[in-house]
Amino acid sequence: MYKTKAYAAGSATSPLASTTITRRDPTEHDVQIEILFCGICHSDLHQVRNQWSNVMPTVYPIVPGHEIVGRVTKVGSAVTKYKSGDLAAVGCMVDSDGTCPQCKAGVEQFCPNMTLTFNSPDKHLGGVTYGGYSDSIVVDERFVLRVPSNLELAGAGPLLCAGVTTYSPMRHWGVTKGKKVGVVGLGGLGHMGVKFAHTFGAHVVVFTTSPNKKEDALRLGADEVVVSRNGDEMKKHAGSFDFILDAVSADHDINTYINLLGRDGNITLVGAPEKPFAVAAFSLLFGRRSLSGSLIGGIPETQEMLDFCGAHNITADVEVIPIQKVNEAYERMLKADVKYRFSVDMASLKSE
Numbered sequence: 305m306y307k308t309k310a311y312a313a314g315s316a317t318s319p320l321a322s323t324t325i326t327r328r329d330p331t332e333h334d335v336q337i338e339i340l341f342c343g344i345c346h347s348d349l350h351q352v353r354n355q356w357s358n359v360m361p362t363v364y365p366i367v368p369g370h371e372i373v374g375r376v377t378k379v380g381s382a383v384t385k386y387k388s389g390d391l392a393a394v395g396c397m398v399d400s401d402g403t404c405p406q407c408k409a410g411v412e413q414f415c416p417n418m419t420l421t422f423n424s425p426d427k428h429l430g431g432v433t434y435g436g437y438s439d440s441i442v443v444d445e446r447f448v449l450r451v452p453s454n455l456e457l458a459g460a461g462p463l464l465c466a467g468v469t470t471y472s473p474m475r476h477w478g479v480t481k482g483k484k485v486g487v488v489g490l491g492g493l494g495h496m497g498v499k500f501a502h503t504f505g506a507h508v509v510v511f512t513t514s515p516n517k518k519e520d521a522l523r524l525g526a527d528e529v530v531v532s533r534n535g536d537e538m539k540k541h542a543g544s545f546d547f548i549l550d551a552v553s554a555d556h557d558i559n560t561y562i563n564l565l566g567r568d569g570n571i572t573l574v575g576a577p578e579k580p581f582a583v584a585a586f587s588l589l590f591g592r593r594s595l596s597g598s599l600i601g602g603i604p605e606t607q608e609m610l611d612f613c614g615a616h617n618i619t620a621d622v623e624v625i626p627i628q629k630v631n632e633a634y635e636r637m638l639k640a641d642v643k644y645r646f647s648v649d650m651a652s653l654k655s656e
Protein backbone atom coordinates (compact mmCIF):
# COMPACT_ATOMS: atom_id res chain seq x y z
CA MET A 305 0.00 0.00 0.00
CA TYR A 306 1.06 3.57 -0.48
CA LYS A 307 -0.16 7.03 0.47
CA THR A 308 -1.41 9.58 -2.03
CA LYS A 309 -2.88 13.08 -1.80
CA ALA A 310 -6.59 13.60 -2.29
CA TYR A 311 -9.53 15.92 -1.65
CA ALA A 312 -12.25 14.44 0.52
CA ALA A 313 -15.42 15.43 2.35
CA GLY A 314 -15.79 14.21 5.93
CA SER A 315 -19.56 14.60 6.15
CA ALA A 316 -22.61 15.64 4.11
CA THR A 317 -22.23 19.21 5.32
CA SER A 318 -18.45 19.68 5.31
CA PRO A 319 -16.53 21.11 2.36
CA LEU A 320 -14.00 19.05 0.43
CA ALA A 321 -10.52 19.46 1.87
CA SER A 322 -6.99 18.18 1.42
CA THR A 323 -6.20 14.80 2.92
CA THR A 324 -4.07 11.68 2.44
CA ILE A 325 -5.53 8.32 1.38
CA THR A 326 -4.19 4.80 0.98
CA ARG A 327 -4.10 3.02 -2.37
CA ARG A 328 -3.10 -0.58 -3.04
CA ASP A 329 0.21 -1.36 -4.72
CA PRO A 330 -0.54 -2.53 -8.26
CA THR A 331 -1.27 -6.27 -8.42
CA GLU A 332 -0.23 -8.20 -11.53
CA HIS A 333 -3.37 -7.05 -13.42
CA ASP A 334 -3.32 -3.45 -12.22
CA VAL A 335 -2.36 -0.17 -13.81
CA GLN A 336 -1.19 2.74 -11.67
CA ILE A 337 -2.07 6.13 -13.11
CA GLU A 338 -0.89 9.60 -12.18
CA ILE A 339 -4.07 11.67 -12.49
CA LEU A 340 -3.64 14.79 -14.64
CA PHE A 341 -7.25 16.00 -14.94
CA CYS A 342 -10.54 15.01 -13.37
CA GLY A 343 -13.89 16.38 -14.53
CA ILE A 344 -16.52 17.40 -11.99
CA CYS A 345 -19.79 15.55 -12.50
CA HIS A 346 -23.06 16.49 -10.83
CA SER A 347 -23.14 13.04 -9.23
CA ASP A 348 -19.94 13.95 -7.35
CA LEU A 349 -21.92 16.67 -5.60
CA HIS A 350 -24.99 14.45 -5.05
CA GLN A 351 -22.88 11.85 -3.31
CA VAL A 352 -20.66 14.24 -1.35
CA ARG A 353 -23.89 15.65 0.12
CA ASN A 354 -25.49 12.20 0.55
CA GLN A 355 -28.43 13.15 -1.65
CA TRP A 356 -28.79 9.59 -2.98
CA SER A 357 -28.98 8.09 0.51
CA ASN A 358 -31.92 5.82 -0.44
CA VAL A 359 -30.04 4.14 -3.28
CA MET A 360 -26.39 4.41 -2.30
CA PRO A 361 -25.73 6.03 1.06
CA THR A 362 -22.43 7.85 1.19
CA VAL A 363 -19.60 6.46 3.29
CA TYR A 364 -17.32 9.17 4.69
CA PRO A 365 -14.72 10.32 4.02
CA ILE A 366 -15.64 10.41 0.34
CA VAL A 367 -13.17 11.14 -2.48
CA PRO A 368 -15.34 11.73 -5.57
CA GLY A 369 -14.35 11.95 -9.24
CA HIS A 370 -14.99 9.58 -12.14
CA GLU A 371 -13.85 11.54 -15.18
CA ILE A 372 -10.18 10.70 -14.89
CA VAL A 373 -7.37 11.13 -17.38
CA GLY A 374 -3.71 10.68 -16.62
CA ARG A 375 -0.46 8.95 -17.37
CA VAL A 376 0.50 5.38 -16.54
CA THR A 377 3.30 5.25 -13.97
CA LYS A 378 3.46 1.52 -13.25
CA VAL A 379 1.89 -1.72 -14.52
CA GLY A 380 1.59 -5.20 -13.02
CA SER A 381 3.46 -8.15 -14.54
CA ALA A 382 0.39 -9.55 -16.34
CA VAL A 383 -0.71 -6.22 -17.87
CA THR A 384 -0.53 -6.33 -21.66
CA LYS A 385 -2.44 -3.28 -22.91
CA TYR A 386 -0.56 -0.49 -21.11
CA LYS A 387 2.96 0.51 -20.29
CA SER A 388 4.52 3.24 -18.22
CA GLY A 389 4.14 6.64 -19.92
CA ASP A 390 0.90 5.85 -21.79
CA LEU A 391 -2.07 8.18 -21.58
CA ALA A 392 -4.95 6.45 -19.85
CA ALA A 393 -8.44 7.15 -18.54
CA VAL A 394 -10.83 5.77 -15.95
CA GLY A 395 -14.55 6.40 -15.90
CA CYS A 396 -17.38 5.49 -13.54
CA MET A 397 -16.41 1.85 -12.93
CA VAL A 398 -13.23 0.14 -11.73
CA ASP A 399 -14.29 -3.52 -11.53
CA SER A 400 -17.04 -6.08 -12.18
CA ASP A 401 -17.35 -9.87 -11.87
CA GLY A 402 -16.51 -10.43 -15.54
CA THR A 403 -18.67 -13.57 -15.68
CA CYS A 404 -22.34 -12.53 -15.66
CA PRO A 405 -24.39 -12.07 -18.87
CA GLN A 406 -24.03 -8.27 -18.62
CA CYS A 407 -20.24 -8.45 -18.40
CA LYS A 408 -20.14 -10.98 -21.25
CA ALA A 409 -22.20 -8.57 -23.35
CA GLY A 410 -19.76 -5.75 -22.58
CA VAL A 411 -22.31 -3.76 -20.59
CA GLU A 412 -20.51 -3.93 -17.26
CA GLN A 413 -22.50 -0.92 -16.02
CA PHE A 414 -25.41 -3.33 -15.44
CA CYS A 415 -23.34 -6.03 -13.68
CA PRO A 416 -24.82 -6.78 -10.23
CA ASN A 417 -21.26 -6.98 -8.86
CA MET A 418 -19.89 -3.86 -10.49
CA THR A 419 -17.58 -1.61 -8.46
CA LEU A 420 -18.00 2.12 -8.92
CA THR A 421 -14.94 4.35 -8.99
CA PHE A 422 -15.85 5.97 -5.68
CA ASN A 423 -18.05 5.18 -2.67
CA SER A 424 -18.34 1.51 -3.66
CA PRO A 425 -17.10 -1.42 -1.51
CA ASP A 426 -13.37 -1.86 -2.18
CA LYS A 427 -12.59 -5.56 -2.76
CA HIS A 428 -8.88 -5.07 -2.24
CA LEU A 429 -8.51 -2.82 0.80
CA GLY A 430 -11.94 -2.99 2.43
CA GLY A 431 -13.79 0.25 3.06
CA VAL A 432 -14.90 2.08 -0.07
CA THR A 433 -13.23 3.05 -3.31
CA TYR A 434 -11.73 6.53 -3.68
CA GLY A 435 -12.15 8.49 -6.91
CA GLY A 436 -10.26 10.91 -9.07
CA TYR A 437 -9.83 13.99 -6.88
CA SER A 438 -6.46 12.51 -6.10
CA ASP A 439 -2.81 12.32 -7.21
CA SER A 440 -3.02 8.74 -8.42
CA ILE A 441 -5.27 5.70 -8.77
CA VAL A 442 -4.74 1.95 -9.20
CA VAL A 443 -7.21 0.15 -11.48
CA ASP A 444 -7.51 -3.29 -13.05
CA GLU A 445 -6.44 -2.98 -16.69
CA ARG A 446 -9.86 -4.23 -17.86
CA PHE A 447 -11.30 -0.93 -16.64
CA VAL A 448 -8.58 1.34 -18.00
CA LEU A 449 -9.25 3.15 -21.29
CA ARG A 450 -6.90 4.39 -23.99
CA VAL A 451 -6.93 8.15 -24.68
CA PRO A 452 -6.26 9.28 -28.27
CA SER A 453 -3.09 11.37 -28.15
CA ASN A 454 -4.56 14.27 -30.14
CA LEU A 455 -7.23 15.06 -27.54
CA GLU A 456 -6.78 18.03 -25.23
CA LEU A 457 -6.62 16.30 -21.84
CA ALA A 458 -8.60 18.75 -19.68
CA GLY A 459 -11.56 18.40 -22.02
CA ALA A 460 -11.10 14.65 -22.43
CA GLY A 461 -11.86 13.92 -18.75
CA PRO A 462 -15.62 14.58 -19.01
CA LEU A 463 -15.88 12.18 -21.96
CA LEU A 464 -15.61 9.35 -19.42
CA CYS A 465 -19.01 10.13 -17.89
CA ALA A 466 -20.84 12.95 -19.70
CA GLY A 467 -19.46 11.74 -23.03
CA VAL A 468 -20.37 8.08 -22.89
CA THR A 469 -23.70 8.82 -21.16
CA THR A 470 -24.85 10.71 -24.24
CA TYR A 471 -22.97 8.70 -26.89
CA SER A 472 -24.34 5.32 -25.80
CA PRO A 473 -28.11 5.94 -26.15
CA MET A 474 -27.62 7.69 -29.48
CA ARG A 475 -25.77 4.67 -30.82
CA HIS A 476 -28.32 2.31 -29.31
CA TRP A 477 -31.28 4.14 -30.90
CA GLY A 478 -29.60 4.54 -34.26
CA VAL A 479 -28.85 8.24 -34.50
CA THR A 480 -27.31 8.66 -37.93
CA LYS A 481 -27.28 10.97 -40.91
CA GLY A 482 -30.72 12.21 -41.85
CA LYS A 483 -32.33 11.57 -38.47
CA LYS A 484 -34.00 14.40 -36.56
CA VAL A 485 -32.67 14.51 -33.01
CA GLY A 486 -33.67 16.65 -30.05
CA VAL A 487 -31.50 17.43 -27.05
CA VAL A 488 -33.34 18.71 -23.98
CA GLY A 489 -31.19 20.79 -21.67
CA LEU A 490 -27.84 22.31 -22.56
CA GLY A 491 -25.58 21.49 -19.61
CA GLY A 492 -22.69 19.11 -19.05
CA LEU A 493 -24.57 16.19 -20.62
CA GLY A 494 -26.59 18.12 -23.20
CA HIS A 495 -23.64 19.93 -24.73
CA MET A 496 -21.95 16.57 -25.37
CA GLY A 497 -25.20 15.22 -26.81
CA VAL A 498 -25.27 18.08 -29.30
CA LYS A 499 -21.68 17.48 -30.35
CA PHE A 500 -22.24 13.76 -30.92
CA ALA A 501 -25.59 14.09 -32.71
CA HIS A 502 -24.11 16.75 -34.98
CA THR A 503 -21.05 14.62 -35.74
CA PHE A 504 -23.28 11.59 -36.48
CA GLY A 505 -24.87 13.75 -39.18
CA ALA A 506 -28.28 14.24 -37.58
CA HIS A 507 -30.43 17.36 -37.76
CA VAL A 508 -30.08 18.62 -34.20
CA VAL A 509 -32.67 20.67 -32.32
CA VAL A 510 -31.79 21.94 -28.85
CA PHE A 511 -34.57 22.61 -26.34
CA THR A 512 -33.68 25.07 -23.63
CA THR A 513 -35.48 27.24 -21.11
CA SER A 514 -32.90 30.03 -21.51
CA PRO A 515 -33.06 32.02 -24.78
CA ASN A 516 -29.53 33.31 -24.11
CA LYS A 517 -28.11 29.83 -24.77
CA LYS A 518 -29.14 30.00 -28.44
CA GLU A 519 -25.85 31.22 -29.87
CA ASP A 520 -23.86 28.70 -27.90
CA ALA A 521 -26.10 25.83 -28.95
CA LEU A 522 -25.57 26.75 -32.61
CA ARG A 523 -21.82 26.96 -32.07
CA LEU A 524 -21.83 23.49 -30.50
CA GLY A 525 -23.54 22.01 -33.57
CA ALA A 526 -27.29 22.56 -33.21
CA ASP A 527 -29.24 23.28 -36.40
CA GLU A 528 -32.16 24.82 -34.52
CA VAL A 529 -32.82 26.06 -31.01
CA VAL A 530 -36.29 26.02 -29.46
CA VAL A 531 -37.16 27.88 -26.28
CA SER A 532 -39.27 25.23 -24.59
CA ARG A 533 -41.53 27.75 -22.85
CA ASN A 534 -42.72 28.98 -26.22
CA GLY A 535 -45.76 26.78 -26.97
CA ASP A 536 -46.06 27.88 -30.61
CA GLU A 537 -42.45 27.07 -31.35
CA MET A 538 -42.87 23.66 -29.71
CA LYS A 539 -46.03 22.88 -31.72
CA LYS A 540 -44.18 23.38 -34.99
CA HIS A 541 -42.10 20.29 -34.18
CA ALA A 542 -45.00 18.00 -33.14
CA GLY A 543 -44.62 14.39 -34.28
CA SER A 544 -41.35 15.00 -36.11
CA PHE A 545 -38.46 13.57 -34.09
CA ASP A 546 -36.75 10.22 -34.48
CA PHE A 547 -34.96 10.51 -31.15
CA ILE A 548 -34.85 12.88 -28.21
CA LEU A 549 -32.18 12.86 -25.51
CA ASP A 550 -33.62 14.20 -22.27
CA ALA A 551 -30.70 15.45 -20.19
CA VAL A 552 -32.69 17.41 -17.63
CA SER A 553 -32.45 16.50 -13.95
CA ALA A 554 -35.00 19.07 -12.76
CA ASP A 555 -38.70 18.16 -12.69
CA HIS A 556 -40.35 18.80 -16.07
CA ASP A 557 -43.30 17.69 -18.21
CA ILE A 558 -42.12 14.72 -20.25
CA ASN A 559 -45.37 14.52 -22.25
CA THR A 560 -44.48 17.74 -24.03
CA TYR A 561 -41.47 15.98 -25.51
CA ILE A 562 -43.10 12.59 -26.12
CA ASN A 563 -45.59 14.41 -28.34
CA LEU A 564 -42.76 15.72 -30.47
CA LEU A 565 -41.72 12.18 -31.43
CA GLY A 566 -42.69 10.69 -34.79
CA ARG A 567 -43.69 7.08 -35.45
CA ASP A 568 -41.44 4.68 -33.50
CA GLY A 569 -39.65 7.65 -32.05
CA ASN A 570 -37.82 7.24 -28.78
CA ILE A 571 -37.06 9.58 -25.93
CA THR A 572 -34.26 8.47 -23.59
CA LEU A 573 -33.68 9.85 -20.13
CA VAL A 574 -30.12 10.39 -18.97
CA GLY A 575 -30.99 12.84 -16.21
CA ALA A 576 -32.64 11.70 -13.00
CA PRO A 577 -35.42 14.02 -11.77
CA GLU A 578 -36.39 13.35 -8.18
CA LYS A 579 -40.18 13.06 -8.70
CA PRO A 580 -41.74 10.25 -10.77
CA PHE A 581 -43.05 11.29 -14.19
CA ALA A 582 -46.76 11.33 -15.04
CA VAL A 583 -46.77 9.81 -18.52
CA ALA A 584 -49.92 9.99 -20.64
CA ALA A 585 -50.42 6.51 -22.13
CA PHE A 586 -52.00 7.85 -25.31
CA SER A 587 -48.90 9.83 -26.22
CA LEU A 588 -47.02 6.52 -26.29
CA LEU A 589 -49.79 4.49 -27.99
CA PHE A 590 -50.15 6.83 -30.92
CA GLY A 591 -47.09 6.42 -33.07
CA ARG A 592 -45.76 3.43 -31.10
CA ARG A 593 -43.43 5.80 -29.31
CA SER A 594 -41.17 4.68 -26.49
CA LEU A 595 -39.67 6.15 -23.37
CA SER A 596 -36.48 4.66 -21.98
CA GLY A 597 -33.43 5.32 -19.87
CA SER A 598 -29.72 4.83 -20.28
CA LEU A 599 -26.80 4.59 -17.86
CA ILE A 600 -23.24 5.53 -18.88
CA GLY A 601 -21.84 2.80 -21.20
CA GLY A 602 -19.86 -0.44 -21.03
CA ILE A 603 -16.09 -0.58 -21.33
CA PRO A 604 -16.00 -1.58 -25.04
CA GLU A 605 -18.40 1.23 -25.95
CA THR A 606 -16.52 3.74 -23.79
CA GLN A 607 -13.36 2.91 -25.74
CA GLU A 608 -15.29 3.17 -29.02
CA MET A 609 -16.53 6.62 -27.91
CA LEU A 610 -13.00 7.79 -27.02
CA ASP A 611 -11.70 6.56 -30.38
CA PHE A 612 -14.58 8.33 -32.14
CA CYS A 613 -13.70 11.52 -30.24
CA GLY A 614 -10.07 11.10 -31.31
CA ALA A 615 -11.06 10.70 -34.96
CA HIS A 616 -13.34 13.78 -34.86
CA ASN A 617 -11.39 15.79 -32.29
CA ILE A 618 -14.29 16.02 -29.85
CA THR A 619 -13.79 17.03 -26.22
CA ALA A 620 -16.01 18.65 -23.62
CA ASP A 621 -16.05 22.43 -23.26
CA VAL A 622 -14.40 22.89 -19.89
CA GLU A 623 -13.38 25.52 -17.39
CA VAL A 624 -10.12 24.34 -15.84
CA ILE A 625 -9.78 24.99 -12.11
CA PRO A 626 -7.29 24.13 -9.38
CA ILE A 627 -8.55 21.63 -6.80
CA GLN A 628 -8.59 24.42 -4.21
CA LYS A 629 -11.60 25.91 -6.04
CA VAL A 630 -13.67 22.72 -5.99
CA ASN A 631 -16.13 23.87 -3.29
CA GLU A 632 -16.77 27.10 -5.16
CA ALA A 633 -17.21 25.08 -8.35
CA TYR A 634 -19.92 22.97 -6.67
CA GLU A 635 -21.89 26.12 -5.78
CA ARG A 636 -21.55 27.42 -9.33
CA MET A 637 -22.60 24.04 -10.75
CA LEU A 638 -25.83 24.29 -8.74
CA LYS A 639 -26.54 27.57 -10.50
CA ALA A 640 -25.59 26.06 -13.89
CA ASP A 641 -22.83 28.68 -13.97
CA VAL A 642 -20.32 26.70 -16.01
CA LYS A 643 -19.70 26.17 -19.71
CA TYR A 644 -20.11 23.25 -19.63
CA ARG A 645 -18.01 21.20 -17.26
CA PHE A 646 -15.35 21.93 -14.65
CA SER A 647 -12.11 20.04 -15.10
CA VAL A 648 -9.68 19.98 -12.19
CA ASP A 649 -5.99 20.39 -13.02
CA MET A 650 -4.57 17.85 -10.59
CA ALA A 651 -1.11 19.44 -10.67
CA SER A 652 -2.66 21.89 -8.18
CA LEU A 653 -2.92 19.09 -5.62
CA LYS A 654 0.88 18.82 -5.43
CA SER A 655 1.11 22.11 -3.51
CA GLU A 656 -1.13 20.77 -0.70
Ligand SMILES: [Zn+2]
Pocket residue numbers: 345346347348370396465466
Ligand atom coordinates in the same frame (compact mmCIF):
# COMPACT_ATOMS: atom_id res chain seq x y z
ZN1 LIG B 1 -20.71 11.32 -13.73
Ligand SMILES: [Zn+2]
Pocket residue numbers: 400401402403404405406407408412415416417418
Ligand atom coordinates in the same frame (compact mmCIF):
# COMPACT_ATOMS: atom_id res chain seq x y z
ZN1 LIG C 1 -20.88 -9.02 -14.31
